[in-house]
Structure formats: structure tokens, C-alpha cells
Amino acid sequence: MPAKSRFLFPRWSNALLPFLIVAGATMPIYAAFIVAYGLSPKTLDLGYQPVQPVPYSHALHVGKLGLDCRYCHNTVERASFAAVPPTQTCMNCHTQIQRDSPKLEKVRSSYESGKSIEWVKVHKLPDYAYFDHSAHVNRGVGCVECHGRVDQMEVVYRFSPLAMGWCLECHRDPDSHLRPVSQITNLAWDQKVEMTPEERAALKSLYHISPSENCSTCHR
Amino acid sequence: MKIMSNSSSNSMRGFIDTDNTEQPVGTRVPLVLHMKSFGEVTHQVCRVAETKPPLAWYVAFAVSLSMLAFLGFCVTYLIFTGVGVWGLNNPVMWAYDITNFVFWVGIGHAGTLISAILFLFRQKWRTGINRFAEAMTIFAVICAGLFPGIHIGRVWLAYWLFPIPNSMDMWPQFRSPLLWDVFAVGTYFTVSLVFWYIGMIPDLATLRDRATGKFQQFAYGLASIGWRGSMRHWHRYEVAYLLLAALATPLVLSVHSVVSFDFAVSQLPGWHSTIFPPYFVAGAIFSGFAMVVSLAVPARQLFGLKDLITLRHLDNMNKIILVTGCMVGYAYSMEFFIAWYSGALYEKFAFINRAFGQYWWAYWIMVSCNVITPQLFWFKAIRISVPLMFVLSIFVNVGMWFERFVIIVTSLANDFLPSSWDQFVPTWVDIGTMVGAFGLFGTCFLLFCRYLPMIAIAEVKAVMPQANPHPHHDHAHDPHDPQGAGAAGVKR
Numbered sequence: 122m123p124a125k126s127r128f129l130f131p132r133w134s135n136a137l138l139p140f141l142i143v144a145g146a147t148m149p150i151y152a153a154f155i156v157a158y159g160l161s162p163k164t165l166d167l168g169y170q171p172v173q174p175v176p177y178s179h180a181l182h183v184g185k186l187g188l189d190c191r192y193c194h195n196t197v198e199r200a201s202f203a204a205v206p207p208t209q210t211c212m213n214c215h216t217q218i219q220r221d222s223p224k225l226e227k228v229r230s231s232y233e234s235g236k237s238i239e240w241v242k243v244h245k246l247p248d249y250a251y252f253d254h255s256a257h258v259n260r261g262v263g264c265v266e267c268h269g270r271v272d273q274m275e276v277v278y279r280f281s282p283l284a285m286g287w288c289l290e291c292h293r294d295p296d297s298h299l300r301p302v303s304q305i306t307n308l309a310w311d312q313k314v315e316m317t318p319e320e321r322a323a324l325k326s327l328y329h330i331s332p333s334e335n336c337s338t339c340h341r
Numbered sequence: 342m343k344i345m346s347n348s349s350s351n352s353m354r355g356f357i358d359t360d361n362t363e364q365p366v367g368t369r370v371p372l373v374l375h376m377k378s379f380g381e382v383t384h385q386v387c388r389v390a391e392t393k394p395p396l397a398w399y400v401a402f403a404v405s406l407s408m409l410a411f412l413g414f415c416v417t418y419l420i421f422t423g424v425g426v427w428g429l430n431n432p433v434m435w436a437y438d439i440t441n442f443v444f445w446v447g448i449g450h451a452g453t454l455i456s457a458i459l460f461l462f463r464q465k466w467r468t469g470i471n472r473f474a475e476a477m478t479i480f481a482v483i484c485a486g487l488f489p490g491i492h493i494g495r496v497w498l499a500y501w502l503f504p505i506p507n508s509m510d511m512w513p514q515f516r517s518p519l520l521w522d523v524f525a526v527g528t529y530f531t532v533s534l535v536f537w538y539i540g541m542i543p544d545l546a547t548l549r550d551r552a553t554g555k556f557q558q559f560a561y562g563l564a565s566i567g568w569r570g571s572m573r574h575w576h577r578y579e580v581a582y583l584l585l586a587a588l589a590t591p592l593v594l595s596v597h598s599v600v601s602f603d604f605a606v607s608q609l610p611g612w613h614s615t616i617f618p619p620y621f622v623a624g625a626i627f628s629g630f631a632m633v634v635s636l637a638v639p640a641r642q643l644f645g646l647k648d649l650i651t652l653r654h655l656d657n658m659n660k661i662i663l664v665t666g667c668m669v670g671y672a673y674s675m676e677f678f679i680a681w682y683s684g685a686l687y688e689k690f691a692f693i694n695r696a697f698g699q700y701w702w703a704y705w706i707m708v709s710c711n712v713i714t715p716q717l718f719w720f721k722a723i724r725i726s727v728p729l730m731f732v733l734s735i736f737v738n739v740g741m742w743f744e745r746f747v748i749i750v751t752s753l754a755n756d757f758l759p760s761s762w763d764q765f766v767p768t769w770v771d772i773g774t775m776v777g778a779f780g781l782f783g784t785c786f787l788l789f790c791r792y793l794p795m796i797a798i799a800e801v802k803a804v805m806p807q808a809n810p811h812p813h814h815d816h817a818h819d820p821h822d823p824q825g826a827g828a829a830g831v832k833r
Contacts, residue, residue, distance in 0.1 A: 128549055128562025129569065156506050165508060286510030 162282065170278035171241040175227050183308070184272035190264050190306040201253040205240050208232045243277050244268070250285075251341045260328040261299040265308045266291070272308045288339070292332035299324045355385055355645030361653045362725055372466055372804050374648040379802045382649070386544075386796045387551055389644045394791055397643055402787045408780020415773040416491055424494045426770045433753045433765040438492035439603075440745040441775055444628070445485035445782075446526060446600055447621070447741060449533070450593060451629025452478025456536055457589035460582075466657055468800040469650045472544075473640065473789070474633050475537040480785040481632075482530045484778045489522075491774075518602035525599035529592050536585045542568050543578065544794035597625040604748065610691035611752030614679070620672035624741060627665035627711070630658050631737035638731040640790060649796050652725045659724040662737060666715025669744075673712065687757060695751045699764055703747050710740020 158164060182188045191197060193206040208231040215225055231238045244267075246252050258264070264271070269280025281287060291298050299321050300312040312321060324330075354375060364370045376382050419426050429436055452474040459467040490499050502523050504512050513520040546568035549561035568574060601621035604612035634655060641650040680692040696704050714736045717723045724730065755762050789795070802808060 128558040130562075130567045160506070160508055282508070284508035284510075286508050289510045 165282040165284055166279065167282055168278050169243060170276055171243065173241055173276065174238050175240075176224050176276075179271045179274050179277055190271075197254045197258050199255055201251075201255060203254045208238060243279055244283065246283060250339050252339065258305055259302065260330060261302055261305070261324055262291075263300050263305050263307070263310070263312075265310075266298050270308055285339075289334065292334055295330050295332050296321050296325055299328070299330065302328075355648050356642070358647055358652055358727065360725065361651050362656045362721070370653065371806060372469060372651065372653065373801055374651055376648060376805065379805070379807065382801055382805070383547055383551075383798055385646065385649060386794055386798050386801075387548055389646075389790065389795060390548060390792055391551065395643050397639075398787060398791065401783065405780050405783030405787055408777050409784045410780075411773055412777020412780055415770050415777055416487075419491060419770060419774070420496050424492065426768060427774075428766045428768045428771055430763045430765065432756055432761050432763050433750055435492075435749050435753065436746075436765045437767055437771040437775055438488045440742065440749055441778055442485050442488035442492075443600055443621075443745040443749075444742050445481045445488075445778065446529075447597060447625035447628045447745075448481040448632045449478035449485070449529070449629060450597060450622070450625035451633050452476075452481075453529070453533060453589055453593045453596075454626055454629070455633070456533075456540070457586045458593055460586045461590060465804040466654050468797055468804050469654045470633060470637060470658070470796075471800070472537075472541065472797045473636065473786075473795050474629075475533065475540070476786065476789045476793070477632060477636060478533050478629075479530070479537055480782050480789070482526065482533065483785065484782050486526065486530070487778060487781070518599060518606045521599045522603055525596045529596045532585070532589050532592055536582075536589055539578070539581055539585060540797060540800075541794065542566060543570065543575075543799045544797065546570065547798055548794060593626075594622055597621040604752075609752050609756060610685070610687040611695065611748065613688075614676065616672055616675055616679070620669070620676075623665050623668035623672065624711075624744060627662060627669055627715075628738060628741035630661050630665065631734040631741070634658055634662070634730055634734035635738060636786065638727055638734075640795065642727075644790065644795065646796065649801060652727075655727070655730060656721075656724050659718045659730055662734070663715050663718040666711060666718075666737070670712035673708065691752060691755070694755050695747060698751065698755060700747065700751045700754070703743050704751070707740050707743040707747050710736045711744060714740065 162168065183190070193210055194203040195206070196202060196204040208228055211225075211228050212232050215228060219225060227238060267281050268277075271277060296318065297313065300310065300316070301324065304310045304312075304315075316324075359374050361370045361372075361374060373382065376385070427437065429438075452471075455467050455471045455474045456478075460471075489502070490496065493499060493502075501511075502513065502520075504515075504520075513523075542565050545561050545565035549558055549565050552558045552561055598618035598621065601617035605614055605617035607613060637650050637655065637658075641647050677692050677696075680688045683689075714733050717729075717733060723733070750765050754764060
């Protein structure tokens with residue numbers, strides 16, 4: 122071979138080999154990490170807990186005082202949307218109780234002016250997903266299944282990922298999520314403790330549960 | 342002719358045809374003509390990448406690039422507006438898009454057949470054409486891959502074609518051939534690309550060693566990943582090549598079979614047919630070889646490669662076109678026979694409608710191009726006439742495009758329910774996308790011709806008489822004999 126130069130890999134490029142091997146070997150770990158990150162609660166915004174205009178405590182009202190969910194969210198059995206109560210609902214009691222509490226200042230001024238309190242929505246579904254509260258609540262899916270132990274929350278946060286996969290989880294296996302309608306708002310009641318699997322399966326046929334997995338069930 | 346080419350000057354070498362199709366009994370006509378040494382072969386192939394291409398290359402490249410730009414425009418317009426810019430309507434939900442997809446996937450099959458099956462069968466003539474047939478395969482699959490990607494409407498969700506874990510718990514339908522297709526075409530592309538690249542490494546190293554520019558040395562050097570031509574390199578190369586050939590062989594049959602399932606698995610008359618897999622594979626090889634001829638004829642002319650891609654190579658390919666053309670013709674007639682023999686009313690209607698309905702012209706273009714045209718290759722004079730085979734191969738390409746159009750559109754346009762029948766009329770975007778895909782293909786192919794070794798230099802050398810130390814008894818030798826023609830070392 123004449124002294125014509127030709128490009129071969131220089132000797133130092135051998136030092137790159139271990140890095141290439143390590144990079145190749147860690148690819149599966151990297152892929153697993155990416156998937157885990159995509160599905161992680163942080164990415165899905167789990168635990169979203171906005172500051173509300175009034176420091177209303179579900180833990181106090183529901184947990185300690187035993188208010189039923191439906192006292193305030195009164196449309197939940199009849200409509201797709203669980204209503205956020207008007208100020209008047211608060212004032213049913215607070216004209217009598219804690220009348221001068223500074224924490225209720227905004228409630229009182231809203232009551233006087235007639236202007237709504239701007240509560241911040243915690244459980245927000247996208248517009249293209251159709252969800253009906255009444256269809257679930259009247260057929261044995263308790264509040265706690267999706268909203269968690271609201272009776273223990275000082276400030277409400279997002280308990281569930283609200284991702285499509287999470288919806289499907291229940292639609293594919295409704296049995297373990299069903300309870301008698303009488304216990305629907307009883308957040309402390311655990312059907313896995315109180316009921317046998319057979320009883321839950323019986324509920325499924327009692328309420329005619331055959332959850333659909335069609336696209337058009339939720340995307341209408 | 343022979344005398345003329347022998348006496349002509351060196352510069353004319355490779356630009357004149359020599360008839361090497363006659364093979365007297367007991368002799369072997371060389372597949373490489375007028376080459377006295379291995380070095381001459383190297384020079385003939387490498388000079389294409391080392392010198393300025395002929396004017397025709399620039400013209401063709403400008404045309405291809407303009408068509409590619411128009412493709413970009415059509416696809417952008419489609420993405421920003423929606424699939425409504427195509428002429429699709431309610432019964433005809435697939436038309437030009439899937440026609441083009443199947444057409445381009447089919448084109449690729451010749452490359453795989455040449456590189457894998459002909460390799461395993463020790464067909465030595467494959468060495469002259471395998472490199473650019475494989476390149477053709479890769480570019481054709483790129484063109485094919487474009488269409489499913491853009492026909493889905495919401496292009497930004499194209500990744501839904503793949504089973505990727507996601508928070509929606511949503512997966513492709515694993516029972517659908519459309520998903521099998523994603524895997525089939527994906528595997529096909531990967532294996533073809535690896536095969537093509539591995540086969541090219543020794544030749545890239547040759548280009549590197551001959552390169553004079555610093556950049557060329559570096560680029561070819563990087564691409565040839567440190568190839569030095571040592572005996573160990575050649576040994577591993579040969580083993581890898583053989584293994585890849587074995588891996589690629591089932592793909593020749595599987596890919597277009599799976600593509601045919603897209604139709605055959607559905608219930609539509611005209612699609613729902615068990616003959617589809619073999620019929621599609623034969624058609625794919627048919628169209629693929631026609632495309633190889635369409636590309637080889639101008640390429641060998643322009644770059645002076647007539648001593649390497651000889652008339653014998655072209656003659657062989659035309660014979661394959663004839664054989665597969667007969668298979669395709671048989672499949673067409675068998676479809677009609679079954680439509681009658683099955684007694685299925687809708688099936689019968691679908692085929693009568695295909696030949697005499699609203700798209701009768703498309704059907705008869707298909708039959709003329711695919712059944713009648715290849716029959717001319719029974720005549721040797723036509724098989725070795727370069728201008729005629731070029732024209733006929735174009736006819737076959739046209740016919741095979743129409744075959745897919747006929748299968749897809751006529752079956753959809755007149756299905757079970759007469760009240761929903763409709764006609765498909767292509768829009769300018771349909772036609773622009775189809776033409777543009779040819780621009781994409783042409784651009785890739787012309788760049789390949791310009792910058793990469795168009796012919797497998799190392800492999801061609803192995804079929805030259807000089808590579809065989811015992812030329813007079815070569816049939817008595819075991820090809821695996823380390824002293825014989827199979828030894829890798831003699832290639833360089």
C-alpha cells in the first residue's frame with residue numbers, strides 16, 4: 122500500500138466501546154423509565170390540590186359533623202354533573218353557627234352581594250370525555266371509588282389519575298368496585314371488607330352492570 | 342458488435358451492448374464482460390461516485406426534487422386541512438392512498454428476492470443487480486410507509502399504529518391485519534436496510550481507499566466502520582451475509598401475504614379471497630422486477646455499466662417477469678372462476694362489475710398491461726431488445742398500479758348495499774401525492790447512484806473467471822471448498 126492516507130477509526134475511538142456497550146445495555150432501563158415517567162402520578166397530576174377561596178374543610182363537615190355528600194352536591198343522583206353548592210347552602214347553617222368567623226367573610230359577602238364564590242375545580246375531565254355521575258351513583262359506584270376519603274381531606278385534592286386507562290380498569294372489572302346503593306356516600310365503608318366476592322357479583326347482576334368499552338361510550 | 346466494442350477506446354467501455362445471452366453447451370458465458378482484472382471492475386463502478394455525473398443525472402434530479410417538493414406541499418395541505426382534500430367518500434374510504442401503499446411495498450419485493458433467495462440458490466447473475474435492487478427496495482418501502490402514515494387523518498396520532506404502553510390503556514387491535522401489516526412492513530424495512538448496508542461495507546471501504554478529498558475519506562470511512570479487508574473481516578462478513586439472507590427469505594413471502602390480509606381478512610366481495618396471499622406475492626415480484634428493469638436500463642446506459650449489467654442479466658429478469666406475469670394472469674382468471682364456481686351472488690356481481698362496471702377501463706388497462714404485455718417476453722428478440730424491454734417494463738408498472746386500484750376501489754365502490762354505492766374521483770391532491778411519491782423515490786435513488794457503489798464490486802469479482810483457479814472443472818467443485826471460488830480472500 123502506498124503512503125496514501127485513508128480514514129480508519131483512530132486508536133482512541135476504542136475507548137468509546139465500553140460507553141457504547143453500557144449505553145446499549147441500559148436502553149431497556151431507559152425505556153422502562155420513560156414509560157414509568159409517562160404513567161407516574163406526577164405526570165398525571167395526581168394530588169392536584171388548588172387553594173380554594175374559602176378554607177372549607179371536608180374533614181370537618183363530612184368527617185366530624187357527618188354531613189352527607191348529597192347535602193351540598195345535590196344533583197349527583199339526577200344529573201351528569203355533581204353540583205357545587207350555591208352560597209345559600211352554606212348559609213342554611215352559617216346564619217346560625219359561626220356567624221362572625223373571619224374565615225367565612227367571603228361567604229357572607231357573597232350571600233349579601235349575590236355573587237358566587239369562585240371555587241376552583243379539582244376533578245376536571247376533558248371536554249371530549251362524557252361522564253355521567255347519576256349513571257354511576259345510582260348503580261353502586263360509591264363516591265369514594267373516584268374521590269377517595271374526602272371525609273379526611275382538609276383541602277380536597279385529586280385522588281385518582283382520571284386517565285382513560287384508569288376508567289377502563291373499573292369498566293373491565295366492575296365487581297370489586299360495587300357497593301349497595303344504601304352505602305353510596307359512606308366513604309368509610311369498604312365493600313372488600315363488608316362483602317364477599319359472591320355478594321359483589323350478585324350486585325353486578327342486581328344493578329344490571331355491563332360496562333361498555335366502546336369508544337362512543339365516553340367519546341360521543 | 343463484439344469486434345467493435347473490443348476495438349473501441351477505453352472511454353467507450355461499458356456504453357456498448359454485447360450479446361452474451363447465448364451459452365453453448367459445456368461453456369459458461371462470463372457475467373462480466375471485457376474486464377481483464379479486478380481493478381478494472383473497481384474502477385468502472387467507483388468512477389460513477391468519483392466523477393461528475395452526466396447532464397441527464399442533473400435533469401432527472403431536478404425533476405425528482407421538484408416532484409418531491411410538490412409531495413411536501415400536498416402532504417402539508419392534507420395535514421392542515423384533513424383527508425377530505427382527497428376524493429375519498431363513504432363507501433370508497435381507501436383509494437389512491439392504499440393503492441400507492443401496496444404498489445410501493447410490492448416494488449420492493451424484487452430487491453429482497455434478488456438479494457436473499459437468488460443468493461441462497463447461488464444464482465451468480467444476481468451480483469450485477471443486487472445492490473441497486475436492494476436500494477430500490479429500501480426507497481420503495483420508504484414511499485410505501487408514507488401513505489399509511491398520512492391516510493389516518495390525524496397525522497399527529499400516527500404513533501397509535503404501534504402498541505405503545507399509554508395512560509389510556511389503548512392498544513391497536515391485535516386481531517386486525519392492519520396491525521400485522523405494521524409489523525410486517527417494519528420488519529421488512531429493518532432487515533432490508535441492514536442487509537443492504539452490511540453488503541455495502543466492503544465497497545464503501547473501497548471508495549474510502551480511493552477517495553482523494555478529506556471529507557469523502559472521512560464520510561466513506563465512517564460508513565465503512567473500519568473495514569480493512571482482513572481474512573477475519575471477510576469471514577465474519579460472509580457469515581453475517583448468509584444469515585441475513587436466510588432471515589430475509591421468509592420476508593419475500595410474508596410481507597405481501599400480510600399486505601393481502603388487509604383485504605382478504607375482510608368480508609367484502611372482491612377482497613375476501615384465499616388466493617390473495619400467493620397472488621399478491623407473485624404480483625409483487627412481477628412489479629418489482631419490472632421496476633428493476635425500468636431503473637437498470639437507463640442507469641447502465643448513463644453510467645456505462647453495460648459490461649456489468651449485461652444483456653444476460655436483463656434477459657434473466659425478463660424471464661422472471663414472464664413467469665410471474667403468467668402467475669398473475671392465472672390469478673385473475675381464477676378469481677373469475679371462483680366467483681362463478683362459489684355460487685356466491687355478491688362475489689359474482691363484484692367480478693362482473695369489475696370488468697364491465699363503472700371502472701371497466703381500469704380493469705382492462707390492468708389486464709392489457711399485466712397479462713398481455715409480459716407474453717411478448719416469450720420472444721428472445723424482445724427479451725434482449727433494450728428499448729422494448731424498457732417500454733414493456735413501464736407498462737407492467739402501470740398495470741400493477743392499476744391492479745391495486747381495481748382491487749381496492751371497484752370492491753369498495755359497489756358493495757352489498759346499492760343505496761350506498763358511489764364513485765371515487767381523484768382530486769388534484771390525490772394525483773399530486775401519487776406523483777410526488779415518485780419524486781421521493783427518484784430523489785433517493787439518484788442520490789444513491791451518485792454517491793454509493795451502485796454495483797456490489799466485491800461480489801461481482803467473485804463471479805469472474807479470475808476468481809476461480811480451476812475454470813475448466815468448476816461444476817465438479819464444492820462451492821464450500823476453501824481453495825475454490827467460494828473463498829472470500831480472492832474477492833479483493
